[in-house]
Amino acid sequence: MPSAHGPARLAELPLGAIRPTGWLADQLRLQADGQTGQLENVWPDVGPDSAWLGGDGEGWERGPYYLDGLVPLAYILDDADLKARAQKWVEAILAGQGDDGQFGPAGDDWWPRMVALKVLTQYADATGDERVPAFLRRYFTFQARNLPQRPLHGWGRARGADNVLSVMWLYDRTGEEWLLDLARLLLAQTHDWATFLTRDLPAGPAPAFRHLTHGVNVAMGMKTPAVAALLDDAVDDAAGGGRRAEQIRQMLANLMRLHGLVHGCFSGDEWLGGREPHHGVETCLVVELMFSLEQLVRILGDGSHADLLEQIAFNLLAASSDARMLAHQYHQQANQVLVSFADRDWSFSGPDANVFGLEPHFGCCTANLHQGWPKFARSLWMRAGDRTLAAVAYAPCRVDAELGGRPVRLDVRTGYPFDDVVEIGVSTPVTHEFALRLRIPGWCREPSLTVGQEPLPTTPDDDGYVTVRRAWADGDVVRLGLPMRLRTVPRDNGAVGFRLGPLVLVHAVGEIWRPVPDHAGLAEWEITPRTFWNLGAWVDDPAGIESWPVERRPVGPVPYDVDAAPVVVRGRGASLRRWRMRDNSAGPPPASPVATRAPVMELRLLPYGSARLRVAELPTVTVTPEPDDD
Numbered sequence: 001m002p003s004a005h006g007p008a009r010l011a012e013l014p015l016g017a018i019r020p021t022g023w024l025a026d027q028l029r030l031q032a033d034g035q036t037g038q039l040e041n042v043w044p045d046v047g048p049d050s051a052w053l054g055g056d057g058e059g060w061e062r063g064p065y066y067l068d069g070l071v072p073l074a075y076i077l078d079d080a081d082l083k084a085r086a087q088k089w090v091e092a093i094l095a096g097q098g099d100d101g102q103f104g105p106a107g108d109d110w111w112p113r114m115v116a117l118k119v120l121t122q123y124a125d126a127t128g129d130e131r132v133p134a135f136l137r138r139y140f141t142f143q144a145r146n147l148p149q150r151p152l153h154g155w156g157r158a159r160g161a162d163n164v165l166s167v168m169w170l171y172d173r174t175g176e177e178w179l180l181d182l183a184r185l186l187l188a189q190t191h192d193w194a195t196f197l198t199r200d201l202p203a204g205p206a207p208a209f210r211h212l213t214h215g216v217n218v219a220m221g222m223k224t225p226a227v228a229a230l231l232d233d234a235v236d237d238a239a240g241g242g243r244r245a246e247q248i249r250q251m252l253a254n255l256m257r258l259h260g261l262v263h264g265c266f267s268g269d270e271w272l273g274g275r276e277p278h279h280g281v282e283t284c285l286v287v288e289l290m291f292s293l294e295q296l297v298r299i300l301g302d303g304s305h306a307d308l309l310e311q312i313a314f315n316l317l318a319a320s321s322d323a324r325m326l327a328h329q330y331h332q333q334a335n336q337v338l339v340s341f342a343d344r345d346w347s348f349s350g351p352d353a354n355v356f357g358l359e360p361h362f363g364c365c366t367a368n369l370h371q372g373w374p375k376f377a378r379s380l381w382m383r384a385g386d387r388t389l390a391a392v393a394y395a396p397c398r399v400d401a402e403l404g405g406r407p408v409r410l411d412v413r414t415g416y417p418f419d420d421v422v423e424i425g426v427s428t429p430v431t432h433e434f435a436l437r438l439r440i441p442g443w444c445r446e447p448s449l450t451v452g453q454e455p456l457p458t459t460p461d462d463d464g465y466v467t468v469r470r471a472w473a474d475g476d477v478v479r480l481g482l483p484m485r486l487r488t489v490p491r492d493n494g495a496v497g498f499r500l501g502p503l504v505l506v507h508a509v510g511e512i513w514r515p516v517p518d519h520a521g522l523a524e525w526e527i528t529p530r531t532f533w534n535l536g537a538w539v540d541d542p543a544g545i546e547s548w549p550v551e552r553r554p555v556g557p558v559p560y561d562v563d564a565a566p567v568v569v570r571g572r573g574a575s576l577r578r579w580r581m582r583d584n585s586a587g588p589p590p591a592s593p594v595a596t597r598a599p600v601m602e603l604r605l606l607p608y609g610s611a612r613l614r615v616a617e618l619p620t621v622t623v624t625p626e627p628d629d630d
Ligand SMILES: [Zn+2]
Pocket: 282, 283, 284, 285, 363, 364, 365, 366, 368
């Protein structure tokens, strides 16, 4: 088998090599018992009539989207029932290939097949099923023959990088040069995301549909220069990879400058929506941005992309469904103070877009949300050469890998991101030398690291990692301390957000969950507030926000349950009664600081993912005896 082409810095471990434990196992089990495990029974679009199963029902992206999450979930949990369910779909897809290599329903559209290809590569990673490389080879031959006359268009033209990933998956196994030509052709037919996002990106909510300002497309397009780097010649790896890494930094920076929200993601509801905190983020955008970031980390090796990956997973992904993962939103808001059927100031979406349900507004997220947690779990650790494992993101898990030809097991014991210590137990049948690369998050100022009793240096390299290379013995324990200080994030007009390590903290508003009668699916809710949402933060508290007590408790069996939040910060603020609703959302935060005579009161901050009613971007207040406001 040839080594991976191009400058990819890290390689994924086989699907199933990383098993979630602790709170992450609980979260994946909730998903398996909730929306993913029950979807085929409650949603006809992935039921027995699906055209991907040979029926006369839905035959576009929804079947493949669902499988893109079901397959990794089934193999990561090693769940026989989910595996059997996935197998039925895989067999139907494999059986549905024509003599010319084309497969599946969906007419001539290249796009839904791109998702099906990702499904098959993951399935082959987990099972080694030799039918998959042969199937891909026939389809890529078909693509090479037909793309010159029938180029990528529409969704496919925006998302061509996803197709290239599967081509490179096969190339890494066969080394056939024509696959590189096909990958170059696909990239040439894909939108030039680097130019658009660095030079042509408009500010404010997009006024009309365009593929280039569609939020999910942007999240997917973000990976395009990194995927292109896989095709760079080995001789200019450093120059090519470095140039493309810089391109991606600029793309992200420009996107955040014009459309960035307080939680570190950009708006897309469902088109790019500007910076105001009532604008939404579509659930498809959340999971696709995570997948793009996982690819950026793998290809470029830059730990800052993993910082953002954690931030999106631990906050926005968690918030996109209810705590038990029975229902999801189409759009989540950073400042979300009412979840209800009502018109809102979206760039484009209907009145049900922020309700928790089976298919709010449109069914793409219903089908696509499943990939979020499983792919994150698979990406926690990656391989960096024959004798090195890299910790890309931290969460409790067990990793089995071969290093230098010998089996090694890592047992990652932590409540992170709800706790600030990560303990890694090493099991190896024989003492031998290998390296662990440990990511030091960019926000962490005073990390600590020990192996056994021995303290080690923690200055990260240019990629943001500390490398510990030594002869490891069975039973060695690594202890990584990542102390989290409460910090503020400046926003427009003097407003602020709060962070604690990778967690976005929000003013949690009391929630009344109102079941919607006669709903489809597993559950449907509106949520109304039972406490005031309109508070300002007193960040000039003379004692300093560092004095605000941080309470931690063990993560419960439902990790993102608002009534059992594992982290609570008791801050200080004051009520701002003039800050009102506008168009059924919290209005824009008033210009800060707001002078007020209102009494100082507790400002209860919880993790963003725990609070389905929340204010993440707050005005600040100065507490003054002058009666100039409120
Ligand atoms: Zn969607």
